């Protein structure tokens with residue numbers, strides 16, 4: 001079990017292969033999702049830069065009963081645009097990535113006609129994702145699955161500001 005978990009965590013899920021995704025300590029920035037089932041990776045562009053502008057679908061919502069407040073939620077798909085070489089790559093799309101999407105073999109992408117910038121300046125990116133309920137992954141491999149690393153069950157994207165402060169951009173339950 002522990003060996004299988006380590007194997008899953010050491011392999012790079014296909015959605016991150018457009019980047020250089022370096023595994024880091026779960027506690028490098030802050031103590032988020034530090035359980036054994038989780039893995040964190042810093043995201044670099046293939047040109048070596050880790051300065052990205054982020055774009056995604058954004059939805060405005062009013063919250064609060066008495067003191068109304070407008071909040072903006074970041075939704076998938078989430079794209080990263082490199083500030084150096086300007087290449088644009090998809091980071092995450094819930095229709096295509098993670099346990100549920102991988103099980104339905106969905107190739108569709110979310111609509112991308114109204115993407116908005118999340119920040120007005122570039123940020124560094126860290127992703128944190130997980131393989132909980134390890135017995136499900138044993139079954140998956142026994143049934144002949146060759147890419148179990150693509151079947152992660154949560155996926156969270158953080159922006160790193162000023163070298164250390166992490167901001168959660170969006171978090172997805174994928175299973």
Ligand SMILES: [Zn+2]
Nearest residue numbers: 045047082085
């Ligand atoms: Zn680049």
